[in-house]
Amino acid sequence: MAECQRPFDECPEDLLPGYALGALDPDELDLVERHLALCARCRAAASEVRRTAELLAFLPSPHLVPARARRKLLARLRPVPSSSLTTWLRRPAWVLALAASILALLFGWQLAERDRSADQQAQQVIQADSQRRAVVQLLAQRDGLLIRLHGNGPARQAHGAIILDPSSNTALIAVEGLPRPATGQSYVVWLVRGQEYWQAGILPVDEHGHAELFLSPRESLRTFDALAITLEKSAQVSSPNGLPVALASLN
Amino acid sequence: MSETSDAELVARVRSRDQAALEVLYDRYARSVYSLALSILHDPGAAEEVTQELFLQVWQYPHLYDAARGPFGPWLLRSARNRAIDLLRRRTRERQLSWRLEVTAHATSDQNDPDDAVLQNEAAARVRQALAELDSSLRQVIELAYLGGLTQREIAQRLGMPLGTVKTRVRTALQRLAAALAGDREPWADTR
Numbered sequence: 001m002a003e004c005q006r007p008f009d010e011c012p013e014d015l016l017p018g019y020a021l022g023a024l025d026p027d028e029l030d031l032v033e034r035h036l037a038l039c040a041r042c043r044a045a046a047s048e049v050r051r052t053a054e055l056l057a058f059l060p061s062p063h064l065v066p067a068r069a070r071r072k073l074l075a076r077l078r079p080v081p082s083s084s085l086t087t088w089l090r091r092p093a094w095v096l097a098l099a100a101s102i103l104a105l106l107f108g109w110q111l112a113e114r115d116r117s118a119d120q121q122a123q124q125v126i127q128a129d130s131q132r133r134a135v136v137q138l139l140a141q142r143d144g145l146l147i148r149l150h151g152n153g154p155a156r157q158a159h160g161a162i163i164l165d166p167s168s169n170t171a172l173i174a175v176e177g178l179p180r181p182a183t184g185q186s187y188v189v190w191l192v193r194g195q196e197y198w199q200a201g202i203l204p205v206d207e208h209g210h211a212e213l214f215l216s217p218r219e220s221l222r223t224f225d226a227l228a229i230t231l232e233k234s235a236q237v238s239s240p241n242g243l244p245v246a247l248a249s250l251n
Numbered sequence: 252m253s254e255t256s257d258a259e260l261v262a263r264v265r266s267r268d269q270a271a272l273e274v275l276y277d278r279y280a281r282s283v284y285s286l287a288l289s290i291l292h293d294p295g296a297a298e299e300v301t302q303e304l305f306l307q308v309w310q311y312p313h314l315y316d317a318a319r320g321p322f323g324p325w326l327l328r329s330a331r332n333r334a335i336d337l338l339r340r341r342t343r344e345r346q347l348s349w350r351l352e353v354t355a356h357a358t359s360d361q362n363d364p365d366d367a368v369l370q371n372e373a374a375a376r377v378r379q380a381l382a383e384l385d386s387s388l389r390q391v392i393e394l395a396y397l398g399g400l401t402q403r404e405i406a407q408r409l410g411m412p413l414g415t416v417k418t419r420v421r422t423a424l425q426r427l428a429a430a431l432a433g434d435r436e437p438w439a440d441t442r
Binding site: 061 | 431
């Protein structure tokens with residue numbers, strides 16, 4: 001560890017090859033990423049060595065992919081459900097009522113909560129349209145369970161919901177008001193069981209602060225205690241090290 | 252569509268064009284599978300990593316940001332991360348049993364090959380350059396890249412100073428860069 005106790009303005013050039021390979025220990029990784037944020041010369045050097053490191057993907061001898069892998073993949077590609085009015089009207093009335101009430105809970109409170117101008121609200125409605133469609137599609141398929149999500153720390157203005165569908169073991173995370181992460185940083189979603197954290201995906205944020213992530217974990221969602229979102233310095237993390245942004249109990 | 256750039260194909264995937272995903276699969280599945288197999292030593296798990304990765308591309312195509320670089324390196328980086336994560340979760344005993352399975356699968360796969368795979372000459376040149384590295388350099392690269400070990404873990408495993416490992420990693424990458432200077436990148440023609 002002593003090797004990392006260097007002045008911060010000293011370029012950690014000897015660590016850049018290991019950084020490009022993903023072979024640094026956490027303390028070294030932290031040092032390099034903090035330095036890269038400030039040093040254009042090292043960013044360029046890191047980019048160059050990373051271009052070489054990426055070639056290592058061809059290190060293994062080529063193997064034929066079993067044709068069954070392609071067939072299985074294609075069998076798993078389900079078309080995105082249609083959100084047309086015709087499709088909607090085929091749903092049982094109770095499903096529509098359920099969806100409508102949950103949607104009202106999800107989006108209505110957000111609009112009512114803020115004192116915005118008419119133009120801003122109209123703009124928000126347009127921006128939330130795709131988000132709403134995704135929610136509607138999930139709810140229209142099956143019964144869902146709504147869990148509120150409130151941001152804290154660097155994302156204290158964020159709010160949204162998790163919609164769980166235990167029958168299909170899927171969940172949709174919809175958040176708005178999230179500040180866009182700095183270059184290189186990512187919002188990472190974690191499923192929490194006891195003291196263990198399983199990375200569930202990266203939460204992409206658009207320029208309006210909207211974020212959606214559809215989860216379909218291999219393990220049953222019922223077995224997890226909570227869902228957490230952290231702001232990480234890299235998307236390639238296997239355990240949470242960054243600032244906690246939101247936490248919701250799944251019990 | 253086989254001449255279409257990766258960027259265009261990803262754009263089509265975003266608009267739910269399954270044929271575009273199939274072209275991307277045919278272009279990259281072999282590299283993804285080979286990389287995962289080298290890390291996991293388990294054909295079944297490598298196949299699963301390959302399927303899951305392309306399924307992710309289909310379900311969440313927006314995760315790839317073209318502004319941050321070409322698609323190929325991003326996909327293979329994702330493949331490696333998935334495989335390394337899986338490797339770290341598995342026990343040593345299971346790894347040993349998987350190694351035994353490799354032989355059996357390698358034989359049976361010959362009867363079930365996927366012919367539509369990317370096999371470009373540039374990738375072969377990269378492999379040649381890697382093969383020509385000194386074994387001591389290649390060893391640290393393999394432990395880091397395919398074994399998922401940090402430089403400090405490699406030093407402990409090989410019983411050598413951390414500085415030596417860092418030097419070997421740096422030298423290996425420098426030699427690889429020099430050997431391929433002026434050469435086209437494997438994915439340059441598919442951007």
